[in-house]
Amino acid sequence: MQRHEVINGLLSLFPAPTYLEVGVDAGVTFFAIEAPVKVAVDPHFKFPLPEPGSLPGDVTFFPLESDRYFAGGIDRKFDVAFLDGLHSFEQILKDFINAVDVRSPGGIIVIDDVIPSSYHAALPTLDLNVQFRTRLGISDGSWMGDVYRIVPFIDTFYPQFSYATVLENHGQMVLWPKQRSLEDRQQRTVEEIIRLDYAHAILENPFRIMPFAEIVSLIKASRGVG
Numbered sequence: 001m002q003r004h005e006v007i008n009g010l011l012s013l014f015p016a017p018t019y020l021e022v023g024v025d026a027g028v029t030f031f032a033i034e035a036p037v038k039v040a041v042d043p044h045f046k047f048p049l050p051e052p053g054s055l056p057g058d059v060t061f062f063p064l065e066s067d068r069y070f071a072g073g074i075d076r077k078f079d080v081a082f083l084d085g086l087h088s089f090e091q092i093l094k095d096f097i098n099a100v101d102v103r104s105p106g107g108i109i110v111i112d113d114v115i116p117s118s119y120h121a122a123l124p125t126l127d128l129n130v131q132f133r134t135r136l137g138i139s140d141g142s143w144m145g146d147v148y149r150i151v152p153f154i155d156t157f158y159p160q161f162s163y164a165t166v167l168e169n170h171g172q173m174v175l176w177p178k179q180r181s182l183e184d185r186q187q188r189t190v191e192e193i194i195r196l197d198y199a200h201a202i203l204e205n206p207f208r209i210m211p212f213a214e215i216v217s218l219i220k221a222s223r224g225v226g
């Protein structure tokens with residue numbers, strides 16, 4: 001499943017959805033999203049910004065780092081926020097906490113790249129990733145960073161959200177508001193999460209990987225819809 005197929009499936013759960021994407025790049029996902037209100041945030045869009053009002057619907061581009069965008073005071077709430085900006089644990093944690101604040105009631109958050117595809121993809125900085133690959137002659141340029149740490153963090157520290165990771169793609173984590181019980185979360189220290197390396201993250205497997213259709217059923221059930 002492509003990123004936009006997952007997100008459009010989630011947006012279709014809302015009557016007139018509002019959408020936020022943090023980290024847009026060339027807009028492969030953003031331009032395939034179907035929502036009457038769309039907001040894009042990226043300090044380095046890889047396309048010329050369209051003139052305001054030239055696209056159908058209410059579409060706004062903020063050529064800013066996400067910290068600066070969220071610090072600006074947001075006057076709308078989003079039904080789906082897709083977080084795919086800088087791939088470090090610290091940045092995704094800030095983006096997540098900010099996205100929680102600008103969610104509509106019932107709003108869903110999607111976090112990209114939570115399951116690194118290799119050891120080098122999980123290295124915490126792009127610079128280290130490039131140095132490591134260059135030394136070993138690895139041509140696969142994947143870099144997902146240590147975003148994976150957000151999964152055990154949310155599991156332990158954000159029981160207000162239920163979550164799962166989409167089975168049919170590279171690892172999109174979907175979060176929706178439904179309290180998890182004490183038994184339904186693992187207790188960890190912040191230090192354990194900071195020190196969780198790639199191998200142990202994969203072995204511990206906090207991702208709750210499941211088919212997208214099952215995730216949608218759980219979200220509907222959490223709203224009392226069959």
Ligand SMILES: C[S@@+](CC[C@H](N)C(=O)[O-])C[C@H]1O[C@@H](n2cnc3c(N)ncnc32)[C@H](O)[C@@H]1O
Nearest residue numbers: 023024025028029042043044065066084085086
């Ligand atoms: C993996 S790409 C996004 C891909 C896009 N979401 C898609 O599905 O096609 C990551 C993007 O995050 C942007 N980025 C990096 N740091 C950022 C920050 N602090 N705030 C927002 N975006 C950031 C980069 O400029 C890059 O375009």
